[in-house]
Amino acid sequence: MRYSKVIFVAVLSALGVQVAGAAPTPEEAAELGKSLTPLGAIKAGNKEGTIPEWTGGVCTPPAGYAPIKGAAGGAPYIDPFAADKPLYTIKAADVPKYADKLDEGTKELFRRYPQSFAVEVYPTRRSACFPSYVYENTVKNVMKPKIVWGGAVPGVEGAHAQTPFPIPKSGVEAMWNAALKPEQPYTMMPIDTFLVDAAGNEVNTSLQTIYNQNLYWDTSRTALTDDEPYWALISKSIAPASQVGTMQMRHQFLRPDIKGAPAWSYIPGQRRVRLAPEFSYDGVAITSGGILLYDEINGFDGKMDKFDFKLVGRKEMYIPYNTYKFWSAPNAELHGPKHIHPSALRFELHRVWVVEATLKPGERHVHSKRIFLIDEDSWNMMEFTAFDQAGKVHHIMYQPSIQMYDKPELRNTVYVLYDLAKSSYLNQNRQAIHGDPKYTSSYKVAPFAKNFFTPDSMAGMGLR
Numbered sequence: 001m002r003y004s005k006v007i008f009v010a011v012l013s014a015l016g017v018q019v020a021g022a023a024p025t026p027e028e029a030a031e032l033g034k035s036l037t038p039l040g041a042i043k044a045g046n047k048e049g050t051i052p053e054w055t056g057g058v059c060t061p062p063a064g065y066a067p068i069k070g071a072a073g074g075a076p077y078i079d080p081f082a083a084d085k086p087l088y089t090i091k092a093a094d095v096p097k098y099a100d101k102l103d104e105g106t107k108e109l110f111r112r113y114p115q116s117f118a119v120e121v122y123p124t125r126r127s128a129c130f131p132s133y134v135y136e137n138t139v140k141n142v143m144k145p146k147i148v149w150g151g152a153v154p155g156v157e158g159a160h161a162q163t164p165f166p167i168p169k170s171g172v173e174a175m176w177n178a179a180l181k182p183e184q185p186y187t188m189m190p191i192d193t194f195l196v197d198a199a200g201n202e203v204n205t206s207l208q209t210i211y212n213q214n215l216y217w218d219t220s221r222t223a224l225t226d227d228e229p230y231w232a233l234i235s236k237s238i239a240p241a242s243q244v245g246t247m248q249m250r251h252q253f254l255r256p257d258i259k260g261a262p263a264w265s266y267i268p269g270q271r272r273v274r275l276a277p278e279f280s281y282d283g284v285a286i287t288s289g290g291i292l293l294y295d296e297i298n299g300f301d302g303k304m305d306k307f308d309f310k311l312v313g314r315k316e317m318y319i320p321y322n323t324y325k326f327w328s329a330p331n332a333e334l335h336g337p338k339h340i341h342p343s344a345l346r347f348e349l350h351r352v353w354v355v356e357a358t359l360k361p362g363e364r365h366v367h368s369k370r371i372f373l374i375d376e377d378s379w380n381m382m383e384f385t386a387f388d389q390a391g392k393v394h395h396i397m398y399q400p401s402i403q404m405y406d407k408p409e410l411r412n413t414v415y416v417l418y419d420l421a422k423s424s425y426l427n428q429n430r431q432a433i434h435g436d437p438k439y440t441s442s443y444k445v446a447p448f449a450k451n452f453f454t455p456d457s458m459a460g461m462g463l464r
Contacts, residue, residue: 012245023143024167032142032166038135040166042375046316050124050268050349054377057129057410058403058464065406067443073406074189074443079148079324081125081407089342090119090318101349103373105385105396106419118342125322126351127403127412128377130182133219139330147172150257152305152360156180157254160216160223163379171309171355175300175372177379179252180230184407185218185320191235191413191428195289198423200337205426207239213448216254226255231372232453236461237287249278249458252301256352261302263294264455266462273455281306284368291395291419291426297400299372299381299412306365308355314351317373319382321348323400327414327429327441340416340423345400351376367394375401378410393420404442411440 023029037054039044045052058080067074090098092114095107102110102119109117137160143378145164154172156164163172164180169396189210195203215221224230229251237243247267253259264280266272279285280302285292295302320326323346326334334344352373359368366388373383386395399412410464414429451457 003165010364010406023146024169028167029139030141033135036166037377039130039163039377039379040168042314044369046351051316051351052124052126053230054126054128057377057408058125058405059126059129059408061405063071064333065448067398067406068440069140069443071209072443072445073404076328077439077441078195078322079322079433080127080403081122081322082324082326084122084346086120086122088121089119092117094308098318098378101316103383104315104371105383105393105418106318108385109396109418112420113338116195116336116342119318119341119347120342120345121318122322122346122348126321126350126376126377129403129405129408130378130410132409134163134182135221138166142166147176148255148257150255153257153303155253155255155257156397158223159254160221161219163453166358168200168311168353171191171357172304174311174355175304175309176375177297178255178372178374178381180216181379181381183214183217183409183411184217184444185441186445187212187442188442190415191288193289193426193428194331194335195291196337196425196427197289199351202335203289204240206237206243208237208287210235211448211452212304212442213453218447219241224254226253226258228253229259229453234453234461235287242286245462247462249273249455250279256303264458266458268462271459271462273459283357284388288417288426289424291422291424292417293366294399296384296395296417299384299397299415304364307359307370310356310358312354312356314376315354316349316395317354317383318347319350319352319373320345320348320398320400320404321375321382322346324402326400327402334427334429338423340427345398345414350382352382364406375410379412382412388421395419396422407444412444 023315035398062078062080065078074115092110097230104174107193116379146160168174191208193206211234213232219433231252234249247266263276281295282293357370367386368389369387371385384397388394396418398416401412404411417426
């Protein structure tokens with residue numbers, strides 16, 4: 001048996017496929033659900049008492065929750081921590097005192113806007129909670145998932161409906177955990193995006209309907225084949241007028257070395273669907289006002305072949321968390337001339353996994369390095385800082401999260417992206433404003449038709 005396994009690995013290596021052993025030791029795995037949460041977070045609080053113990057999170061809706069979509073869930077969400085007040089506010093003069101818990105992007109915002117930028121720190125609430133099958137599958141199948149390298153592209157095998165690497169051994173494993181964060185398999189949602197330019201002008205760059213399918217988290221299925229996208233998305237623009245009817249479709253695979261990360265576009269005037277290879281890496285998303293790169297979607301998107309990903313370790317950091325106000329406030333309470341109003345964002349002290357991505361020699365990209373902060377309780381990407389080829393901070397992304405207790409699921413769909421070269425920022429949010437039916441946040445839908453996320457279906461949607 002051992003000899004056969006050696007031969008098998010040798011054959012894979014000859015084909016350019018490397019299998020990386022990622023399984024934790026039996027002793028490490030035995031701690032899941034004990035000293036570690038089922039998803040691998042440290043269950044205990046910190047010694048200072050500023051991070052509490054995880055006791056299961058917020059798993060049921062609070063009294064008074066009445067979503068627009070009824071049983072399908074979604075907005076408007078009631079803030080279960082509305083009575084909390086800031087513990088303290090960090091201003092530019094306070095940065096040295098808190099420097100070890102502030103990321104480089106936040107420090108750069110303090111340097112640029114010392115008179116107006118601030119971080120309001122609230123009590124830490126470890127609200128992350130997911131359905132029981134998420135925890136059970138992760139613990140039961142912890143030894144099965146593996147990273148598989150097809151050339152320079154890492155993929156995943158042996159994983160389904162679980163956090164694949166709750167005890168990560170590498171940066172690639174942590175990044176795959178973030179890509180495969182727990183979520184409902186079939187949802188719809190609106191996404192409204194606003195650009196605030198260097199002069200402080202606010203422009204609505206897009207309003208889209210998002211159809212989202214994540215077969216990886218469909219527990220009625222077994223493991224996916226290499227030909228099935230684990231995640232598929234169609235975005236259909238409904239504003240502004242110049243973009244109405246424009247659509248994009250994206251597929252992601254567990255083995256991107258085999259299938260890539262294909263994308264398609266539909267333009268009403270042309271009435272045809274075409275492959276869109278430019279929707280990748282550092283190509284610029286047209287709905288973002290010229291700021292968002294395609295591989296910045298959801299914090300990171302696409303193949304992990306241009307960067308080396310180093311797992312720096314676990315750190316205590318201030319990150320936007322339980323940001324119910326940010327998800328529901330009108331623009332006037334959110335958008336300052338240079339940055340989001342500090343009072344709109346709730347920061348908390350949480351433990352995060354830090355991953356540093358460095359551009360490989362010979363590769364081309366506008367970014368030379370990125371530093372990612374991934375929440376230990378949920379594997380949601382919470383922040384990243386990207387550096388240009390001169391080593392200067394170029395992009396900063398915050399992904400303000402809330403606990404969607406109706407699913408339950410901790411979600412970071414919204415984001416704030418700062419482009420320091422253009423002195424502008426983007427706010428993709430507006431999913432839950434004041435009961436407006438347009439903004440219903442992510443709500444559950446029935447499984448989509450088998451051919452829904454195909455070019456032919458996309459073309460049909462455009463003709464209707």
